[in-house]
Amino acid sequence: MTNKFTIAAIVPAAGVGSRMQHTTPKQYISLAGKTILEHTLAKLSQLQQLNSIVVALSETDPYFDDLTLADPRIVRAIGGKERADSVLNSLLFLAANPPAWVLVHDAARPLVDIADIERLIAQCMQADEGGILASKVKDTIKRGQSHAQQTVPRDDLWQALTPQLFKYDELKTALQSALNSGATITDEASAMEWANKPVKLVAGRSDNIKITTPEDLDLAGFLLQKQNNESAT
Ligand SMILES: Nc1ccn([C@@H]2O[C@H](COP(=O)(O)OP(=O)(O)OP(=O)(O)O)[C@@H](O)[C@H]2O)c(=O)n1
Numbered sequence: 001m002t003n004k005f006t007i008a009a010i011v012p013a014a015g016v017g018s019r020m021q022h023t024t025p026k027q028y029i030s031l032a033g034k035t036i037l038e039h040t041l042a043k044l045s046q047l048q049q050l051n052s053i054v055v056a057l058s059e060t061d062p063y064f065d066d067l068t069l070a071d072p073r074i075v076r077a078i079g080g081k082e083r084a085d086s087v088l089n090s091l092l093f094l095a096a097n098p099p100a101w102v103l104v105h106d107a108a109r110p111l112v113d114i115a116d117i118e119r120l121i122a123q124c125m126q127a128d129e130g131g132i133l134a135s136k137v138k139d140t141i142k143r144g145q146s147h148a149q150q151t152v153p154r155d156d157l158w159q160a161l162t163p164q165l166f167k168y169d170e171l172k173t174a175l176q177s178a179l180n181s182g183a184t185i186t187d188e189a190s191a192m193e194w195a196n197k198p199v200k201l202v203a204g205r206s207d208n209i210k211i212t213t214p215e216d217l218d219l220a221g222f223l224l225q226k227q228n229n230e231s232a233t
């Protein structure tokens with residue numbers, strides 16, 4: 001019988017980082033003294049409520065074994081072609097001893113605030129429904145290709161972040177069905193929306209950026225160093 005409060009983290013880290021245009025996958029770029037993946041895993045290791053931390057890796061990943069990881073909860077699974085496939089493979093990896101909840105967090109988001117994650121967990125557990133960290137859109141949003149065609153009303157627009165927290169069985173079912181239907185799934189919430197399941201929006205810090213393109217590195221490096229300095233005092 002699964003304890004209804006068990007949580008496994010899934011860390012999609014099987015991407016190639018094509019938009020970063022770097023010689024190594026972006027999760028293995030070093031910033032403020034360690035790789036982006038090590039920063040992200042160090043953040044998740046601060047969460048005592050996690051029963052396990054499953055890292056989805058490329059089948060040919062030659063870098064992971066060289067990392068300095070002390071948390072015995074960290075285990076590796078094989079990712080897939082797309083991010084959603086990596087998450088589904090990780091869910092299947094957990095099927096023998098499934099948690100009640102899964103917390104999916106991008107390896108490429110090392111700046112996440114622990115207090116935000118704890119608030120996400122608390123609010124989802126209290127409501128007994130899944131949810132995501134998200135930040136309210138702050139800029140004017142335009143729709144168009146080479147020219148602005150429309151200014152999109154932004155009062156109810158959010159940028160989806162991670163972690164995204166859902167019940168294991170609901171997410172696994174929704175993701176399998178959505179992917180089998182050919183739906184475009186870029187985050188766990190889109191699979192849950194496809195399955196008409198609730199997705200709670202929990203406001204999170206907008207500096208929880210996904211490191212994606214070269215210009216993100218300087219900002220992320222500065223903020224990671226700032227976090228390191230603050231935790232050292
Ligand atoms: N098949 C994939 C693709 C992506 N990811 C992970 O999902 C997260 C968010 O994806 P994204 O920022 O798109 O990373 P990449 O796919 O590596 O980047 P790009 O799209 O630029 O190639 C990253 O931590 C990435 O490693 C994954 O686990 N499996």
Ligand SMILES: C[C@](O)(CO)[C@H](O)COP(=O)(O)O
Binds near residue numbers: 160187
């Ligand atoms: C999951 C995510 O980070 C939420 O914003 C985003 O959808 C990942 O998209 P990507 O194209 O795989 O980077």
